[in-house]
Amino acid sequence: MPEALLALAGAAFAIVAALPTPPRVGPASAAVGVGGDGYIDRMHLAQVFAVMIASPSDVPEARQAVYDSLAEWNDASARTRKVILLPLKWETSAVPRLGGDAQEIINHQLVDDADIVIALFGSRLGRETSRALSGTAEEMNRAHAAGKPVHPFFSDEPLPRDVDVDELKRLRDFQEELAGLYSTFANTGELRSKVWQAIEHDIAQLQHSVDAPPGTNNGVDFLVQPASERLPKTDSRGRLKYETKRWVDLTNRGDVDAEDVVVEAAPDTSFWLHWSGPTTIQHGQTRKVPVTYSAATSRAAIVVSWTEAGEERSRQFDID
Numbered sequence: 001m002p003e004a005l006l007a008l009a010g011a012a013f014a015i016v017a018a019l020p021t022p023p024r025v026g027p028a029s030a031a032v033g034v035g036g037d038g039y040i041d042r043m044h045l046a047q048v049f050a051v052m053i054a055s056p057s058d059v060p061e062a063r064q065a066v067y068d069s070l071a072e073w074n075d076a077s078a079r080t081r082k083v084i085l086l087p088l089k090w091e092t093s094a095v096p097r098l099g100g101d102a103q104e105i106i107n108h109q110l111v112d113d114a115d116i117v118i119a120l121f122g123s124r125l126g127r128e129t130s131r132a133l134s135g136t137a138e139e140m141n142r143a144h145a146a147g148k149p150v151h152p153f154f155s156d157e158p159l160p161r162d163v164d165v166d167e168l169k170r171l172r173d174f175q176e177e178l179a180g181l182y183s184t185f186a187n188t189g190e191l192r193s194k195v196w197q198a199i200e201h202d203i204a205q206l207q208h209s210v211d212a213p214p215g216t217n218n219g220v221d222f223l224v225q226p227a228s229e230r231l232p233k234t235d236s237r238g239r240l241k242y243e244t245k246r247w248v249d250l251t252n253r254g255d256v257d258a259e260d261v262v263v264e265a266a267p268d269t270s271f272w273l274h275w276s277g278p279t280t281i282q283h284g285q286t287r288k289v290p291v292t293y294s295a296a297t298s299r300a301a302i303v304v305s306w307t308e309a310g311e312e313r314s315r316q317f318d319i320d
Contacts, residue, residue, distance in 0.1 A: 056126035221254035
């Protein structure tokens with residue numbers, strides 16, 4: 001983990017990792033200073049989870065979308081969750097060094113330091129290495145063998161006109177070998193949303209494995225995060241218009257399952273949500289709740305009700 005002042009794009013905080021022997025809180029610990037002007041004004045101990053962005057070279061927009069998604073998560077949650085996501089990508093995180101092949105250097109400097117790996121694919125699998133079908137495949141294999149969460153995402157966007165047919169076949173064969181243990185994305189907006197879901201699941205698991213003393217439970221802990229995506233569509237005259245799709249990601253970041261979960265619009269609000277329940281949301285699991293606003297919507301809030309240890313509980317969350 002770099003011992004320096006790290007600026008994470010879009011996040012109004014700084015990380016200072018070189019502290020005088022701080023107590024270890026997780027895979028890495030850091031002091032978080034948050035000031036209204038972006039400067040450090042006080043220090044808090046936080047967990048740092050390194051997230052590697054792995055991919056062949058044909059998905060630069062997807063790589064940037066994941067990087068931005070991590071920065072947005074930090075901006076929204078680092079202060080309250082005392083967790084920082086540190087993006088790792090070879091363009092900025094790998095240090096040039098002679099000796100050994102390039103992939104082995106990336107393995108040691110990035111994969112081995114990562115706590116989570118996000119793997120992205122477009123129309124290429126990538127150049128084969130002496131140890132795997134491609135560099136990205138090798139990074140996935142190495143992280144998985146170390147017991148780290150690995151999330152492969154395959155693009156469903158239209159293929160480029162100059163697509164390499166042979167390379168595309170290699171990619172499709174590799175995708176089939178994963179036997180459905182992957183996700184797809186139609187655009188970068190959908191990718192960002194799915195990355196958030198994966199990260200929330202991983203953080204819940206990683207924090208539980210590091211922090212929870214044997215035999216203790218912290219209970220259900222819901223995190224509600226509103227999200228939206230602007231989608232193009234055409235009207236009856238063929239004119240291009242845009243439609244905003246909205247939803248709420250409901251994540252149980254606690255260490256026990258929430259049973260009989262029901263989500264409803266709060267009283268005195270004017271919007272619709274789509275929920276089929278009651279249902280169980282396991283710890284570390286995220287559910288998407290579609291919402292629809294009307295012209296009269298001035299305030300949006302939801303009430304989440306659930307059963308925990310035989311007791312009925314509820315909590316209200318603002319989502320606008």
